[in-house]
Amino acid sequence: MFKRYQLHWNVGHTRNPDDTAVERVPAMVPGAVQLDWARAKGWGDFFFGDNWWRYLWMEDEFWSYVSRLDLPCVEEGHRLIFVCRGVDYRFLVRLNGVELYRSEGMFTPFEIDLTGRAVTGDRLEVLVYPAPKSMPTPSDLTTGEESGQDVPYSKLRFFRINGRDQANQSCKPAVSYGWDFHPRLIPLGIWDETYLELRPSCHMRDVETRYTLADDLSTAEVGVEIRLSEAGPGTLRWRMLNPRGQVCLESEASASQSPLTLRAKLDAPALWWPNGQGDAALYLSRVELCDHQGLVVQRVDAMVGFRTVRLVTHPATWVEPSEFPKSRSVPPITLEVNGRRIFCKGSNWVNPHVFPGVITEDTYRHLLELVKNANMNLLRCWGGAIVNKESFFELCDRMGIMVWQEFPLACARYEGTPDYLKVLNQESCSIIHRLRRHPCVAIWCGGNELFNGWSKMTDQDLAIRLLNRNCYDLDPSRPFLPTSPVMGMGHGHYLFRDAQGLEVFQIQSQSKCTAYTEFGCPGPSSAEDLRKIIPEQDLFPPRAGTAWETHHAFNAWVEGSWLQKEVMEDYFGPSGSLEQFVEHGQRLQAEGYKCIFEEARRQKPTCSMALNWCFNEPWPSAVNNNLISWPSTPKPAYVAVAASCRPVLASARIPKFRWKAGETFSVELGMLSDLPEKTEGGPMEAWLRIGQQEEQLLLRWEVPSLEANVNIAGPIVRYVLPPVAAREMVLSLRMPDNPDRDSQYTLMYVPAVANNDNQRAVLNL
Numbered sequence: 235m236f237k238r239y240q241l242h243w244n245v246g247h248t249r250n251p252d253d254t255a256v257e258r259v260p261a262m263v264p265g266a267v268q269l270d271w272a273r274a275k276g277w278g279d280f281f282f283g284d285n286w287w288r289y290l291w292m293e294d295e296f297w298s299y300v301s302r303l304d305l306p307c308v309e310e311g312h313r314l315i316f317v318c319r320g321v322d323y324r325f326l327v328r329l330n331g332v333e334l335y336r337s338e339g340m341f342t343p344f345e346i347d348l349t350g351r352a353v354t355g356d357r358l359e360v361l362v363y364p365a366p367k368s369m370p371t372p373s374d375l376t377t378g379e380e381s382g383q384d385v386p387y388s389k390l391r392f393f394r395i396n397g398r399d400q401a402n403q404s405c406k407p408a409v410s411y412g413w414d415f416h417p418r419l420i421p422l423g424i425w426d427e428t429y430l431e432l433r434p435s436c437h438m439r440d441v442e443t444r445y446t447l448a449d450d451l452s453t454a455e456v457g458v459e460i461r462l463s464e465a466g467p468g469t470l471r472w473r474m475l476n477p478r479g480q481v482c483l484e485s486e487a488s489a490s491q492s493p494l495t496l497r498a499k500l501d502a503p504a505l506w507w508p509n510g511q512g513d514a515a516l517y518l519s520r521v522e523l524c525d526h527q528g529l530v531v532q533r534v535d536a537m538v539g540f541r542t543v544r545l546v547t548h549p550a551t552w553v554e555p556s557e558f559p560k561s562r563s564v565p566p567i568t569l570e571v572n573g574r575r576i577f578c579k580g581s582n583w584v585n586p587h588v589f590p591g592v593i594t595e596d597t598y599r600h601l602l603e604l605v606k607n608a609n610m611n612l613l614r615c616w617g618g619a620i621v622n623k624e625s626f627f628e629l630c631d632r633m634g635i636m637v638w639q640e641f642p643l644a645c646a647r648y649e650g651t652p653d654y655l656k657v658l659n660q661e662s663c664s665i666i667h668r669l670r671r672h673p674c675v676a677i678w679c680g681g682n683e684l685f686n687g688w689s690k691m692t693d694q695d696l697a698i699r700l701l702n703r704n705c706y707d708l709d710p711s712r713p714f715l716p717t718s719p720v721m722g723m724g725h726g727h728y729l730f731r732d733a734q735g736l737e738v739f740q741i742q743s744q745s746k747c748t749a750y751t752e753f754g755c756p757g758p759s760s761a762e763d764l765r766k767i768i769p770e771q772d773l774f775p776p777r778a779g780t781a782w783e784t785h786h787a788f789n790a791w792v793e794g795s796w797l798q799k800e801v802m803e804d805y806f807g808p809s810g811s812l813e814q815f816v817e818h819g820q821r822l823q824a825e826g827y828k829c830i831f832e833e834a835r836r837q838k839p840t841c842s843m844a845l846n847w848c849f850n851e852p853w854p855s856a857v858n859n860n861l862i863s864w865p866s867t868p869k870p871a872y873v874a875v876a877a878s879c880r881p882v883l884a885s886a887r888i889p890k891f892r893w894k895a896g897e898t899f900s901v902e903l904g905m906l907s908d909l910p911e912k913t914e915g916g917p918m919e920a921w922l923r924i925g926q927q928e929e930q931l932l933l934r935w936e937v938p939s940l941e942a943n944v945n946i947a948g949p950i951v952r953y954v955l956p957p958v959a960a961r962e963m964v965l966s967l968r969m970p971d972n973p974d975r976d977s978q979y980t981l982m983y984v985p986a987v988a989n990n991d992n993q994r995a996v997l998n999l
Contacts, residue, residue, distance in 0.1 A: 235532065236437075239306060239430040241358070245270050245423075247295040251361060255298050266322075266589040267297040267362065267423040280588070281853045281864075283769050283781045286417045293365040293420040303356045303430075308349055311435050313463075316346040316358070319426030322591070323406045324363040330356055338366075338657050339405050340425060341621050341642075342664040348430070365420040368403035398618075402646040403654045405661040409585065409618040409644070414790040415851060415858050417588065425591035426623060434531050436466030436489065436523070441534040442671060443474075443519040447503070447542055451572060454500045454540055456483060458521055462492035467526045472496045474538070475518040477504055482517070489523060505572050506539030506673045507634060508611040510881050511910050514634030515539065516673075537631055539673025544570045545713040548748060548840050564722030565715075567749045568842035569612070569636070569676060575943065577838055577908045578636070579831070579879040580612035581605070581849035581861065582752060585619045588852045595625035600866045601850055602629045608861075608872060609879035612636040614718070614751060614845050617681035618644030621665050630674035637674045638845075640718070641665065641701055643681025647689055650696030658697055662704045670709040677713050678705045683725065684717035691717070718751045728754035728791070728847065728859060730826045730891075731801050738826045739890050742833040749843035750834050754859030756796035757823025757871055758787070761813045763863050767854045774812040776856070785856035796857040798822075805892060805982055819857070824874040825891060825980060827861075831878040832885045835906045836945060846875070877977065882907040882940065884918050884967035884977045886951075894984040895957040901965065903933070903948035905975075907940045915939045916971035920951050924983055925960020937969070959985055 243263050246255025259274035261267070268289050272280065280286050308314050316327075320343060326336035327346060334346050352358070397418055401408035412418040440461040445454045458472050466489045474483035483498040504515035516537045523532040545566040554563050569576045586601060587593050605613060613630070615622065617640030630637055641662055648654065669675045680701045684691040691698065693716045705714045719725050724747035731737045738755060758764070764773065772780040776797060778788035787797040794800065802809075802818050809815035827846060834844035847859050854864040861872040877883070887902040903920060907913060915937035923929040932951045940946060955963075963983040969975045 235530070237306070237432040239432070241301040241303075241429060243299045243301045243424075245297055245299050247271075247292070247297050249295065251296050251363070253296075258300070261299055261423075262592075263299070263424045263428050264320075264426050264591040265423055266421045266425065266591045268292050268419065268421065269589055269592065270423075280419070282767055284784050286419055286784070289419055293422065295364060297362040297422055299360040299362070299424060301358045303352055303354055303358055305348075305352060305354045305430075306432055308432065313347055313349045313433050313435050313437075314352070315431045315433060316348050317343075317431050318345070318360075318424065318428045319343045320424070321360060321362060322421055322423055322425040323366060323404065326361050328359045328361065331359075337660075339661045339664075341405070341661045343426070360424060362422050362424075365422060366404035366406055367400040369400055398644070399646050402648050403651065405642045405657050407585075407618060407620050407642050407644075408646065409852070410588070413618065414795070415584070415786055415848070415855060415860075417784070417853065419588050421589045421591065423591060425589075433463075434466075434523075434525075435464060436468065437463050437532050438470075438521065438523055438534055439463050441521050441536065443536055443538050445500075445538070445540060447540060451505065451542070452502060454503045455497070456500050456538075457495045457497045458519060459493060459495045460521060462489060462523075465490050465492060466523075468531070469524045469528070470494070470496070471522045471524060473520050474498075474500070475520070477513075477515045477517065479518075500540075503540040506541040506631075508571060508576060508636050509606055509634040510609060510611055510908065511571070511574065511576060511634075514632060514673075516631060536671060537628070539631060541572050541673050542570075543676045543712060545677070545715075546570045546575065548842060550840065564748050565720050567715075567720075567723060568839070571636075571676070574910060575839070575842070576611065577835065577943070578612040578749075578843040578845065579835070579908070580610040580614065580636075580843075580845045582845055582847045583613040583615050583619075583622075584848050584850060585852040586850050586865065590620045590623075593623060595623075595629070597865070598622070598626045598629055601862065602626075602633055602635060604862060604866070604868060604872070605635055605849065606633045608876035609881065610635065612638060612676070612843070612845065613849065614638040614679075615640060616644070616848070617642060617679065621669075624668070627669060627672040627674055631672055635674060636676040637672075638677040638679060639665075639669060639675055640679040640681050643684060643697065645683050645689055647691055648681075648684075648695070648697045650700075655696060655700060659700060659704065662701055663708065666704060666708045670712070675712065677715060678709070679715040680717050682718060685720065719749075722748035724750050725752040726754075728752075728756070729795065729798060729801075730755050730822045731798070737891050738829050739888055742830045743887065743889070746837065747841060749841060749845075750830070751843060751845050752847040753830055753844075754847040755823045755826035755830065755871070756798060756819075756857050756859050757869060758797070758816050758819040758857045759855060759863045759869075760867070761816050763854055763867065764812065764816070764856060768856065774815065775809075776815070782856050785854070786858060787856040790857075796855075796859065820870045821980065822891075823869065823871040827871045828874040828878045828979065829888065831875055832906065833887065835878075835908070836885070836887065836904065836947075838945060880975070881909045882913060883975045884937075884969055886920075886965060886967060886977065886979060888965070888979060888981070892982040892984060893955055893963065895955050895986050897955050899953045899955050900950060902950050903935060903967065905937055905940055905946045905948065907945060908943055909940075911942050913940050914972075915946075916969055918948070919968045919970070921966045921968065922953060922963060923966070924955070924958045924963040927958055927960065929966070955983070957985060958983070961985070 243261040244258040245261040246258035322340040324338040397412040468489040471486040547566040920932040
């Protein structure tokens with residue numbers, strides 16, 4: 235079997251690639267040079283206050299990783315390989331100053347055979363180039379470790395919003411150049427597993443299990459493709475174990491040729507289903523290379539999920555437009571898995587850390603368990619972020635979480651220059667080859683928001699055509715989208731209330747999209763989390779020009795975002811404490827998200843997806859559209875969304891958030907179901923409680939049985955609100971026979987009555 239040896243690294247920086255670093259510090263691999271340097275210098279957490287400013291200079295340095303080799307004995311018939319799963323971003327590898335390898339791109343792993351080339355004590359170096367930039371950083375926005383000067387917030391905001399364009403000639407994730415939820419911190423360094431490995435000279439370089447399902451899903455033609463480093467005298471043995479651990483297929487062949495494919499037919503395969511639709515059944519495909527004595531020298535295991543996936547049109551697509559002049563109908567965006575149309579409930583996934591090198595399987599596991607427990611079945615891996623490490627996809631396979639995977643293009647015009655297309659071709663092929671093995675990957679997408687006024691790309695741009703070609707050549711059975719959104723789909727809105735005074739309740743009910751692949755509702759982090767990132771003197775009240783702005787509360791996108799302080803005070807009045815301020819903001823976020831998810835589900839089957847922006851975040855924000863505060867703490871909005879994404883639930887279409895005494899409270903009841911089978915109905919009761927008053931039964935409805943994957947619209951409740959000394963009211967929908975389907979909505983109540991002058995007067999509370 236293979237033996238792995240870890241390397242010990244130190245790192246230093248220079249202005250030029252051939253200079254010698256004056257100082258070196260210990261390096262953690264995988265990791266990031268910024269974290270290594272900050273750790274050695276004793277800097278505070280990069281996410282506290284404005285500490286991140288100190289890191290800006292690092293993006294323009296060359297960083298040299300060095301390891302003094304301590305090599306094992308390499309016996310005859312074995313090879314010593316330097317294995318690297320990823321360097322961020324442009325780099326070269328040198329042994330004792332002699333260049334062995336160079337490349338650009340963080341998603342293409344590489345190996346270097348050191349057998350006979352290196353001895354103990356040799357100097358192995360990975361030289362990482364400065365962050366790629368298609369245009370220079372404006373000089374008046376530059377800061378450095380030595381400057382000690384504050385950078386005006388106005389300039390930092392410009393840097394954050396406009397810096398992303400510097401990434402438009404590279405495959406480096408644009409988010410790190412500055413975004414409305416991410417600081418200007420551009421990671422550099424060895425970001426994935428890197429080690430020495432001792433292998434037999436004859437070993438399996440690549441093993442991939444692929445299959446074709448019969449149209450009726452009753453059988454699968456399975457093949458395992460094996461590429462050897464060289465032919466050998468041994469034997470290749472393949473076995474497939476079903477989800478119960480029983481051998482269901484086996485075959486073997488001589489290792490005397492490469493490549494080769496072993497084939498077999500599997501009857502009645504257990505199918506892989508998304509979360510909420512059935513079991514995410516996985517088979518184990520195990521290939522063993524045995525020597526001439528029958529001893530196993532290498533074993534490669536892979537999990538296989540049998541399923542089909544397509545993008546199909548919604549039922550009325552081909553009659554739209556119904557009148558002349560005719561044009562094409564909207565593109566298909568309904569996911570069909572194993573012949574069943576699936577309503578996709580989920581979120582947009584971003585880096586779970588500013589520095590991807592420190593992300594581990596444990597990081598992913600806890601977050602993805604939250605995804606699954608929120609009744610979600612699809613994550614859109616946004617094109618501004620990294621393509622996640624292997625453990626992310628392995629966990630999604632096991633949990634039944636489908637992945638919409640975008641290539642690293644976002645919100646810019648990616649010019650099809652020869653140099654850029656060369657790297658994009660290399661990186662996209664590496665990404666496709668790695669991820670096509672995973673049943674969770676359901677959609678390929680060119681990138682984020684490329685067909686719009688700020689990116690100005692079209693499906694004729696060479697980058698899009700190249701990505702489409704590579705997906706077709708390497709993985710033709712999976713759907714490909716050029717970008718999100720395309721015609722019919724929607725991105726936005728991202729606020730509880732827009733500049734015209736429309737709340738999400740009105741905005742969403744008036745929208746008619748085939749899929750909502752981005753929408754948001756901002757809410758602050760908890761008071762406890764805010765105290766970890768905002769200096770005490772700036773904590774309350776929130777103000778622009780402080781760390782609140784650095785952490786996206788002010789001027790993150792447009793003036794007032796993401797905090798919407800004026801909107802919060804319009805509803806609730808000035809807050810008396812940080813805790814009260816947080817409670818008000820989180821309440822708006824929770825009720826806003828609940829409204830949007832349920833309204834999107836009501837619009838099925840024309841609408842087929844509801845994916846909020848966003849699930850997680852890369853560092854602790856003061857305010858964000860996220861459901862999970864960094865690193866993994868659910869907000870109240872997470873609980874609300876999890877309830878709204880249950881497979882079947884009682885639901886109310888509510889026209890607004892703020893209600894006044896004397897108004898007619900009018901809501902439409904309904905049942906939402908995404909279950910794959912018919913389910914029973916039963917009585918539903920609508921109750922209203924205003925403040926501490928006794929609950930009032932507004933209506934009782936006998937819900938009929940629900941067909942599979944079908945919603946039911948119910949009666950409209952109308953109730954004149956009485957004058958009560960209260961500030962909120964709660965609508966509860968209860969199903970006595972099925973309490974797991976109950977729903978609750980907390981709304982604002984204005985206690986107003988008519989005085990003698992027929993004017994409105996607020997009750998004295």
